[in-house]
Amino acid sequence: MAKLLLVAACALIDRDGRVLMARRPEGKPLAGLWEFPGGKIGNDETPEAALVRELKEELAIDTEASCLAPVAFASQASGEFHLLMPLYVCRKWQGVPRPLEGQELKWVRRDALTGMDMPPADRPLAAQLRDML
Numbered sequence: 001m002a003k004l005l006l007v008a009a010c011a012l013i014d015r016d017g018r019v020l021m022a023r024r025p026e027g028k029p030l031a032g033l034w035e036f037p038g039g040k041i042g043n044d045e046t047p048e049a050a051l052v053r054e055l056k057e058e059l060a061i062d063t064e065a066s067c068l069a070p071v072a073f074a075s076q077a078s079g080e081f082h083l084l085m086p087l088y089v090c091r092k093w094q095g096v097p098r099p100l101e102g103q104e105l106k107w108v109r110r111d112a113l114t115g116m117d118m119p120p121a122d123r124p125l126a127a128q129l130r131d132m133l
């Protein structure tokens with residue numbers, strides 16, 4: 001069986017109900033596609049701790065595990081790995097998201113979510129999120 005790739009992803013929701021999407025920069029796998037901020041879960045790291053860390057590293061915002069609500073997950077073959085990716089919703093954080101890793105950021109209305117060019121694992125998640133918001 002393919003090795004599991006554990007990734008934690010987060011839908012930041014603003015006061016107008018929009019979702020923050022990030023566009024993967026050139027040079028990374030799946031470059032140009034829109035994804036949820038987040039990243040790989042390290043050894044000895046909980047998914048929540050990984051997200052708090054990634055949101056700081058990628059977006060310069062601070063949040064905490066108690067502000068992360070799990071809403072869905074993706075389970076998808078991805079090259080030599082099998083991606084298992086829990087998606088959390090976060091509505092409370094400190095700071096203004098800034099693109100620290102060369103990514104483009106966009107606040108997206110719920111109706112526009114499913115029209116974005118996304119990695120295959122994200123498409124069902126975007127639809128679930130749209131129906132939830």
Ligand SMILES: Nc1nc2c([nH]c(=O)n2[C@@H]2O[C@H](COP(=O)(O)OP(=O)(O)OP(=O)(O)O)[C@@H](O)[C@H]2O)c(=O)[nH]1
Binds near residue numbers: 028034041
């Ligand atoms: N963050 C994030 N990763 C996703 C999403 N959808 C998806 O297929 N992935 C995949 O999950 C993996 C996450 O890798 P990453 O490159 O963002 O994570 P990272 O920052 O920890 O990795 P790095 O340190 O190697 O750059 C990639 O293979 C990426 O393509 C998504 O919505 N958000």
